[in-house]
Amino acid sequence: MKRKFFTFLGFIFLALGIIGAFLPIVPTVPFILVAAYFFERGSDRFYEWLLNNKYFGEHLKDYRINKGITKKNKIIGIVSTIFGMTLGMFFMPFIIGKIFLFFILVGVIFHIIRVDTIKK
16 A cells, blocks of 8 residues: 555656646656655566656656766756746746745756766
């Protein structure tokens, strides 16, 4: 029962990650990482599928197995995060929302910088 629940949660977070690929305020990478976490505990088949996915499988392997991010992906991650979050702050009607998004932006950039840089 627990494995089925983890698999269900994996699909929920995968769906959120896919939605985040198209909406600038919703993050993609954290949701895909959480989906991988739940799939790893819930379904070997879906975990392997996620790791071998042609769009984000290599990035997941780098982050989860090699414990790092390539320099190129760090740059892409930081630039796209700045772009997406700035766009989100621009359209956010509430100042508290803008402040919240700013702190998320700083936290994500700080995390990306702190993760080990791996060479391919």
